[in-house]
Amino acid sequence: MTPDPETELAAILDQVQDMPSLSPVLARLTALIASPDTTANDITLAISRDPGLVTRVLKLVNSAYYGFTRRISTITSAVVILGFKQIRNMALSSFVFDNFVNIASPRFDINGLWRHSLGVATFAAAVARLVAPRNIEDIFICGLLHDLGKFVLFRSDPEKAVRIFELAERDNLPFLAAENRLSAYDHARLGAAATERWKLPSSVVEVIRFHHAPLKAPEASSLPTAVINFADIMARSLLMGEGGGKRVEILSPEIWGRIGLSWPSVEKISRQAAKDYVDAAAFYA
Numbered sequence: 001m002t003p004d005p006e007t008e009l010a011a012i013l014d015q016v017q018d019m020p021s022l023s024p025v026l027a028r029l030t031a032l033i034a035s036p037d038t039t040a041n042d043i044t045l046a047i048s049r050d051p052g053l054v055t056r057v058l059k060l061v062n063s064a065y066y067g068f069t070r071r072i073s074t075i076t077s078a079v080v081i082l083g084f085k086q087i088r089n090m091a092l093s094s095f096v097f098d099n100f101v102n103i104a105s106p107r108f109d110i111n112g113l114w115r116h117s118l119g120v121a122t123f124a125a126a127v128a129r130l131v132a133p134r135n136i137e138d139i140f141i142c143g144l145l146h147d148l149g150k151f152v153l154f155r156s157d158p159e160k161a162v163r164i165f166e167l168a169e170r171d172n173l174p175f176l177a178a179e180n181r182l183s184a185y186d187h188a189r190l191g192a193a194a195t196e197r198w199k200l201p202s203s204v205v206e207v208i209r210f211h212h213a214p215l216k217a218p219e220a221s222s223l224p225t226a227v228i229n230f231a232d233i234m235a236r237s238l239l240m241g242e243g244g245g246k247r248v249e250i251l252s253p254e255i256w257g258r259i260g261l262s263w264p265s266v267e268k269i270s271r272q273a274a275k276d277y278v279d280a281a282a283f284y285a
């Protein structure tokens with residue numbers, strides 16, 4: 001049965017409605033990053049308004065994930081060394097973790113879904129180092145947020161979320177297929193609506209929207225969407241976290257061609273991603 005588009009849209013908006021708004025500091029950071037006139041000082045000032053975020057950024061920048069030998073002790077140096085987008089990524093990761101992952105459900109391990117997101121983000125970033133070196137940070141955040149819709153659903157309708165996860169597991173279905181049986185909208189659309197509401201760049205919103213239909217992605221997002229689709233499949237194959245169900249989808253030859261990697265490089269990428277994944281997951285443990 002095809003749901004009525006109006007009902008469907010209303011349902012999506014309902015779900016997104018009770019989603020937390022970005023913190024004022026994070027909203028300011030995303031706006032600053034979109035402007036070409038922003039300086040390192042502007043970013044430092046914006047972060048300094050939130051002492052919790054300052055502590056988080058300094059802790060993360062000094063963690064094994066980044067592997068710096070010298071201790072970085074000020075936000076000013078963290079901003080200069082990492083760049084604006086990495087700082088935004090850290091702030092957004094912490095925000096999503098605090099607002100969506102710390103939800104207790106005895107029937108579902110939401111931390112597994114977070115680890116899946118970290119796995120996709122680290123694998124996608126390792127691919128991006130080879131195929132889109134100027135776009136690594138944006139691709140990382142697309143990986144981290146690609147399944148945001150699942151977190152949104154868990155927050156607003158945990159009963160339904162658990163039923164979808166259980167159906168995918170029981171009938172060995174791809175998550176999206178289980179979702180289509182039980183819901184009028186899927187997590188890709190929900191995630192896109194949520195990030196749109198947060199005013200994240202359209203390049204991020206579109207990757208989330210099309211991560212399960214990468215051939216339909218608009219031209220400008222076609223490579224990052226292909227990378228996330230591939231990373232999603234690989235993170236499942238490499239058993240990074242729990243994306244929902246055990247079924248691993250098959251990569252389309254067109255998407256593989258679009259990414260333009262060779263198989264030997266995938267082995268190298270997988271080793272790098274596995275290391276980054278362990279370091280990133282340890283930070284949130």
Ligand SMILES: [Fe+2]
Nearest residue numbers: 146147211212
């Ligand atoms: Fe997904």
Ligand SMILES: [Fe+2]
Nearest residue numbers: 146147232243
């Ligand atoms: Fe996923």
